Amino acid sequence: MDTLTIAGRDYSSRLLVGTGKYKDFDETRRAVEASGAEIVTVAIRRTNLGQDPSQPNLLDALPPSKYTYLPNTAGCYTADEAVRTLRLARELLDGHDLVKLEVLGDPKSLYPNVVETIRAAEILIKEGFKVMVYTSDDPIIAKQLEQMGCVAVMPLASLIGSGMGILNPWNLQIIINEARVPVIVDAGVGTASDAAIAMELGCAGVLMNTAIAGAQNPVLMASAMNKAVQAGREAYLAGRMPKKIYTASPSSPTSGVIGS
């Protein structure tokens, strides 16, 4: 059985989804169901998990008995903010320790600040959190985060919310080749083929939010992403045909190239 294992727990779906940017929690629920995701990430600072009892609670739409919650630090620009946010999440979620750390560099690009990210990861790991970490596609930083004890490394495909797809598959390939924890592409996926490409590169999973929530029909796009991640994974496992400039070529002149 081909499963994704994170922090010792197995998941059959390799698609992780965000819960923000939907019309309402009902649309969130229907999209998450169509996506087949088992792990849902939640922006602790923007989502009602019971902080405001007068408002709808995401925990009702997506019961924690059914989904693994992954609290995240969206909107945090320093290590301190991120650490405080995740301590709050642990309280809100009764000691839950699997978290997604992201520390952003500036509000325009939303590119990660890797120096602050490393600082935050250090503190969180010491405090017993299991840290899945959003980062750039810098392979040296990715390795350092793994060696510090992060349970998954989550490089960007392109800027958060941009939908530009995988801008630099070569860096992702280096990260994947060197990693011993799951590598999950996080941010930048825009459509189904982007998710398939990530999986074909050998990613362990894909995390997305805007690509689904920002589609004209989010529920149908969630279904597309569900299939695309499976398709990409199966294609990776099946071992694709070699690329050839001419089919008549005796050997593959592009072997070794990404995707070949």
Add this chain to the structure above:
Amino acid sequence: MDTLTIAGRDYSSRLLVGTGKYKDFDETRRAVEASGAEIVTVAIRRTNLGQDPSQPNLLDALPPSKYTYLPNTAGCYTADEAVRTLRLARELLDGHDLVKLEVLGDPKSLYPNVVETIRAAEILIKEGFKVMVYTSDDPIIAKQLEQMGCVAVMPLASLIGSGMGILNPWNLQIIINEARVPVIVDAGVGTASDAAIAMELGCAGVLMNTAIAGAQNPVLMASAMNKAVQAGREAYLAGRMPKKIYTASPSSPTSGVIGS
């Protein structure tokens, strides 16, 4: 219900597959089943459909009651050869008139000869064939073939058997925008994401052979392609999010660009 309609008949699968290059007819059958394809294409000159009663017959592995056969003219380099081959197919298949025409330009590149293709299509249409036509990604030729009466136009993504994927999505986009018959990408798909991209561009379907038969695990790759075509179709119908250079951008500066 989202169906592919060719020559007046509806199909629920948008993946068409070849039957050659497999280890044996049993592998062919298992791969075709995993692909979910309802239309299978057969190289008349290379496949035993009963011409040699002492050998295994493809019609036993893939019963015509279950699959729509699409005889093709693989290996033909002139209009005359192609026409003769399809007349033979009609005889072998009891008057079957849905065919795939391909006339190649040379044995090294296997690039189509569009001039001979037009000549052959003219003759075949006059003789009552329903012609699905393999062609280059030349939008003027594609339109001409449609106007002559071809029931589907099938431009290449890249060279036959190359697995190079979609080399020129812009030409495909023009063909799709202008066509009133189904546009089916034929040749060049190498892995699952290639098929998804074709569908996201708005193709009506994808036809492939080597991408499945040439994978290390053909049956698993067939399953990947089945899901990839569905994923790409659903993503196309769902309407993807706009691409943005920065998510903070007020509007999408890449709108109008392919894939945006």
Add this chain to the structure above:
Amino acid sequence: MDTLTIAGRDYSSRLLVGTGKYKDFDETRRAVEASGAEIVTVAIRRTNLGQDPSQPNLLDALPPSKYTYLPNTAGCYTADEAVRTLRLARELLDGHDLVKLEVLGDPKSLYPNVVETIRAAEILIKEGFKVMVYTSDDPIIAKQLEQMGCVAVMPLASLIGSGMGILNPWNLQIIINEARVPVIVDAGVGTASDAAIAMELGCAGVLMNTAIAGAQNPVLMASAMNKAVQAGREAYLAGRMPKKIYTASPSSPTSGVIGS
């Protein structure tokens, strides 16, 4: 000495330029001078070469004693129109027989109609014209045009006036590999690097108009193109370093790939 030979005559510049779309003939002259071009192409139907004696005459701005004129058939959609236009050009230019043939498929895409192009080339060659022929990037058509006797084959990089650059370098590469006459990229170049890439692929030259005339500073862009074509040619002759995924790689895993 590295020269471009067309129809038996040597040129030291490998950049061919159009003369249309400038503010006035003075700007045309300054841009052509900055480009270093020796061959200038002229849309016979749109340019005053003396047909109207009351208007400025291009022959005064760019004296035929200094430049090789290449009358073209811009705006022609049938073989007959193109042939008539070039007969007229021969009269206007005192028996000049080097011409650029282009027959377009439709006014929206301006994509070539290769069937009509072949028809026109046949007639023109019989009538003693030396035909440089604009065509698609279809390698079979390109070979056929060469075999008919065209003195140069000029495939598009992308649509006329689009500035999209080289959309399918693979087809160009096949055309170049197989050709025995000069292959000159015509149409689609948008900026200097596009021209350099064309030359690095092994093209014998590049023809452009809008990329220069449509720049904000046409004369400076003409200078850029002059240098870019030389840079690309020298890089081609110098033999580039192999591409390597890692520099530490023992051998080049991408050898054989375009640009490697």
Add this chain to the structure above:
Amino acid sequence: MDTLTIAGRDYSSRLLVGTGKYKDFDETRRAVEASGAEIVTVAIRRTNLGQDPSQPNLLDALPPSKYTYLPNTAGCYTADEAVRTLRLARELLDGHDLVKLEVLGDPKSLYPNVVETIRAAEILIKEGFKVMVYTSDDPIIAKQLEQMGCVAVMPLASLIGSGMGILNPWNLQIIINEARVPVIVDAGVGTASDAAIAMELGCAGVLMNTAIAGAQNPVLMASAMNKAVQAGREAYLAGRMPKKIYTASPSSPTSGVIGS
């Protein structure tokens, strides 16, 4: 006059070249001359600048009266090594303080270690060095290095010695848009068009070594690079035509996109 200004000094050439990997110092000299470069970078740990009086001295081949020397820290994997190396360079070069800092992450990828790079830059700037800094294409790190006082920011195009060209023009574009010091692409350029593209993006200059030294004809490639950098700069200043999907389009649907 369009000049490159670094640490208060003007240069007319925007091409900076390395001095390693040549057959001998004579080839180095001829290639540097053909490149037109005014700034040459030297791997202090690998190059004889007089440390060994019995061997040829680079200072004789490339006189410091004619070239600005840029000592670099090639082969350093920690901040401390890099700092020590540049202190040594300052001694060897009589108080010369313009340096190129690079701290690598591992010997396989040669990807920069940005955390150690920041540490080293801090020390060097305090000690009065003028630091041109090699870094990844991370825009947040690039901005931080600028704000610390580096006199030029030099992001990679792709891995050192790979010749893969510009893998992520989008990140480079962000760095360029936000920078107030010169942005010079360093590492990864493989051929002339790569250099032109870097300049068209708006880079202030390009630094390369292997692309020239590793060509089959290094001196001719140096000349190609000289012209390519000028071509790209002029194209940038000239303001390229807009990209259009169809030339007939009323407006440019790809405006805002890189290279449009």
